[in-house]
Amino acid sequence: MGAGRLEAFSDGVIAVAITLLVLQIAVPTDLHGHSLAHALLGNWSHYAAYVVSFMTIGIIWINHHAMISRLSRVDHTILLLNLFLLMTIAVLPFATDLIATYLREPTGRSTAACIYAGSFLVMSWAFGALNAHILLRKEHLLRKRVPLTERRQTLQLAAAGTIPYVAAVGLAFVSAYVTLAICGAVAIYYAMPAASRRAFAE
Amino acid sequence: MGAGRLEAFSDGVIAVAITLLVLQIAVPTDLHGHSLAHALLGNWSHYAAYVVSFMTIGIIWINHHAMISRLSRVDHTILLLNLFLLMTIAVLPFATDLIATYLREPTGRSTAACIYAGSFLVMSWAFGALNAHILLRKEHLLRKRVPLTERRQTLQLAAAGTIPYVAAVGLAFVSAYVTLAICGAVAIYYAMPAASRRAFAE
Amino acid sequence: MGAGRLEAFSDGVIAVAITLLVLQIAVPTDLHGHSLAHALLGNWSHYAAYVVSFMTIGIIWINHHAMISRLSRVDHTILLLNLFLLMTIAVLPFATDLIATYLREPTGRSTAACIYAGSFLVMSWAFGALNAHILLRKEHLLRKRVPLTERRQTLQLAAAGTIPYVAAVGLAFVSAYVTLAICGAVAIYYAMPAASRRAFAE
Amino acid sequence: MGAGRLEAFSDGVIAVAITLLVLQIAVPTDLHGHSLAHALLGNWSHYAAYVVSFMTIGIIWINHHAMISRLSRVDHTILLLNLFLLMTIAVLPFATDLIATYLREPTGRSTAACIYAGSFLVMSWAFGALNAHILLRKEHLLRKRVPLTERRQTLQLAAAGTIPYVAAVGLAFVSAYVTLAICGAVAIYYAMPAASRRAFAE
Secondary structure (H helix, E strand, O other): OEHHHHHHHHHHHHHHHHHHHHHHOOOOOOOOOOOHHHHHHHOHHHHHHHHHHHHHHHHHHHHHHHHHHOEOEOOHHHHHHHHHHHHHHHOHHHHHHHHHHHOOOOOOHHHHHHHHHHHHHHHHHHHHHHHHHHHHHOHHHEOOOOOHHHHHHHHHHHHHOOHHHHHHHHHOOOOHHHHHHHHHHHHHHHHOHHHHHHHHHO | OEHHHHHHHHHHHHHHHHHHHHHHOOOOOOOOOOOHHHHHHHOHHHHHHHHHHHHHHHHHHHHHHHHHHOEOEOOHHHHHHHHHHHHHHHOHHHHHHHHHHHOOOOOOHHHHHHHHHHHHHHHHHHHHHHHHHHHHHOHHHEOOOOOHHHHHHHHHHHHHOOHHHHHHHHHOOOOHHHHHHHHHHHHHHHHOHHHHHHHHHO | OEHHHHHHHHHHHHHHHHHHHHHHOOOOOOOOOOOHHHHHHHOHHHHHHHHHHHHHHHHHHHHHHHHHHOEOEOOHHHHHHHHHHHHHHHOHHHHHHHHHHHOOOOOOHHHHHHHHHHHHHHHHHHHHHHHHHHHHHOHHHEOOOOOHHHHHHHHHHHHHOOHHHHHHHHHOOOOHHHHHHHHHHHHHHHHOHHHHHHHHHO | OEHHHHHHHHHHHHHHHHHHHHHHOOOOOOOOOOOHHHHHHHOHHHHHHHHHHHHHHHHHHHHHHHHHHOEOEOOHHHHHHHHHHHHHHHOHHHHHHHHHHHOOOOOOHHHHHHHHHHHHHHHHHHHHHHHHHHHHHOHHHEOOOOOHHHHHHHHHHHHHOOHHHHHHHHHOOOOHHHHHHHHHHHHHHHHOHHHHHHHHHO
16 A cells, blocks of 8 residues: 555544544533632633643654554555554544543542553554554555664654653652643754754654 | 645645534424424524535635645645644534534533634634745745745735624623624625635635 | 545545435444344334435435536536535434434424425425526536536426425325335335436436 | 546545544453453454554555546535445444444344444445546546556446455454454555555555
């Protein structure tokens, strides 16, 4: 299969997932005697989680494009690893809804934050697994030759990039807010030009 | 990255967002002894907000295409500004649901209208920021050279185009209906050929 | 704008609308002491409306492709008429949910059926308006010249094709079942090869 | 119509359907005094059904691409059979929600499992019907000639591939868990390289 088809389908899934995120932000139906502004402000965790998830999926899309555009063709293993990566992206609307709902609750916030950061961690592992498969085992499918040392460096950098998510998972039991903040910081970091240059090389 | 890929992904997000708008129009489940026609007519604010939002997103899509098609390639900053623009479009199903739900309520209608017009304002700013970045800082990525005076004129015209939304935000506290009417009028104005010629040039 | 872009965006909206139809089929949550099979069978109106709407949108997609593929470029009026056509398609998940919900109710079934068939009628008018605009006013945008008599014939045939929907709207007040049956029959008719040859020429 | 357009539209529908699957996984709203982890673990049937359906739709997408990429053009019958295939895919979010909801319920689990496996069976029949139509009746639309014996073998193999789904439907009345397990095993089997080589030839 040509890499273009894989990219078009992946773009479709990522575009739907990133747009479905909005469904977790509900319009308040009962104001309990307060103002609408009060009710909307009370939902702040939904907006915060929305922004972090939207940015993260957006950056994954940019990196996904960079990864696939290196390929001239794709084989069966790439299709399957990519399908797994798409599954980890497609569940993010659920994980986002989960942390947004429980962030302000005394019960369940640690669990929700742990699952939220865990979803990002699994997604970054799925990304890394696909990238490693392409760079280490399928170099004959690459459009142009890249030296092995450079490919290894790319993967080591990507592996290092998952460390903040490991920390975010662990810190979920200290503070769910810290977990969300780390996830947001990772998105901001990758959005910065220098990091992106590396991410692009990723 | 080629501009085609950016356009395909943006098209996907915009197509999903514009189609998800329909989810805010609920089928009446309890008629309270009235006719279905009565219940449906009572939901008129949902249809009005639907039409205004659908037209606005549709026109943004047309203008987005005009903006991106000027580019031969895109860089990292364009990708990020475009992602931010897409986020402001992707939240419109929520803002539409909000104004549709509260337009007829005594409490909250001003707040809802303010947020609705404010969403459009932020979207038009995001559009303008991307356009300004392309026209003033990345002229080397344009397919063909455009004189600086013409590029500045385009941006001034676009900046003037956001004034009605500023007015719509301010007037939300006078009348939510006026706010919705202004947003609708902006969409109709940009739908007219003369304005569109400018918008296309935008 | 090239016709390809218009087609890609339209495809996106139509693909999302046709797939969102499934959201109106709810999983029964309370069986009231009956079997699940009994509850599912009681929802038959949702499956019937789903099939009719899915087929109708699918056939509109086929005809939309035939209409747009005749064009080499599109102008502003075509973009706007197409946007209006897309809006009439994007509301079909709501109209489908409406008739599915009220078909078996004593109150509201005529209204629901009238709106359902009316949605199809407006959609076919929007299609006809765009087609007439292309064939009668924008023949210079066509890929190859078509004689005026042939173009007129195409439009007359398409106009005749909306008559069943007019009948379906009128008969809604006699029987909502007849309305749904007519809408289904139209879809089956256009699915048949001979009609499709004409529809393709449409 | 060129095969590329059919593929783009089909990709859109499949991408939306596979991403909508996540909507059936609800965030627990009432913990009934238990922990969130407890509530989430209690929803395990939703995650299991999600994974099985996601993998199955993903593999259908891969096979659909292989089937359509053999064609240079498509005719009206192919369009209609493909539309029917897309309908069988688009209803899977409902069927998935159904089995996920009733798998742990004493009443209705057999019915739900029967419908779930039955949906996959009908989908595989729709796929087979389209494939048979292409390979046996429309060989003049193929990009390159394939001997009749090879084409027949492909179809026989595909027909054999639906047998597990027949078994899954029948065994629904013995155990809904066995049905879900068979559907998952089919997805895993087709994900394996050897089977995929055949599926690709399919």
